[in-house]
Amino acid sequence: MELQTITIKREDYVSIVEINHPPANTLSSQTITELREAFQILKDDIDTHAIIVTGAGRFFVAGADIKEFTEAFGDYDAAFAMAEAGQALCDEIEQMKKPVIAAINGAALGGGLELSMACHLRLAAEDAVLGLPELNLGLIPAFGGTQRLRKLVDMPTALEMILSSKQVKGKEAAEIGLVQAAVKGDELMDTALTLANSLVAGKSMTSVKRALECVVQGADEALEHGLERERVKFAELFLTDDAKEGITAFVEKRKPDFKHQ
Incomplete structure (x- = not known):
């Protein structure tokens, strides 16, 4: 399968998965399918010991593709399948036997934040914006957000973020434990690579x-x-x-x- 919205490159034993789906790197059904394919490739790649997920341009992932949601009006099965596909992607990432780090370079909203929460570790640019705004659309987070957020932060904080659709910058995300650290944007990838190497270098x-x-x-x-x-x-x-x-x-x-x- 030729990947059109995803690029993969390697630096030593660290593979970088970059979501490149302009203008906002939304998680369309195609992008979800290609991400699952990318992780299947890396799962079996003996030269990949750790993985970094990031976004091209100004966005990490701005969310799901809302235009696709309009096709599911009045269709329970179609909506269920959307949630199922997003959850399957996040489950596969979480179950990877190689460390996966989210390098959140820009807005990580809705499905984007849910994708990052499925990664084992998260780093964010200081000016990146993170949040789950689904209730503003009359929906709920459905790619695992209601479950993974409450594991990363305390229950009241999770409820506040979900019910109020509150968005936090990278620094606050670090303070509440949503990400491991917030760094300057131009230092993000170097920091992520350093972290990735520290997890696997010299180890079996x-x-x-x-x-x-x-x-x-x-x-x-x-x-x-x-x-x-x-x-x-x-x-x-x-x-x-x-x-x-x-x-x-x-x-x-x-x-x-x-x-x-």
């Missing part, structure tokens, strides 16, 4: 993917189930060459030579 992807699985899946489970998975994944690593290499290198006081298997 065999352990990175298991750590992600334990944290992400454990977030929605009872503690006992999360601890069981942790034991299993820990034991699995002792069957890998990389764990043997990492432990041996530590004992021998040298850098490990991981093969990611």
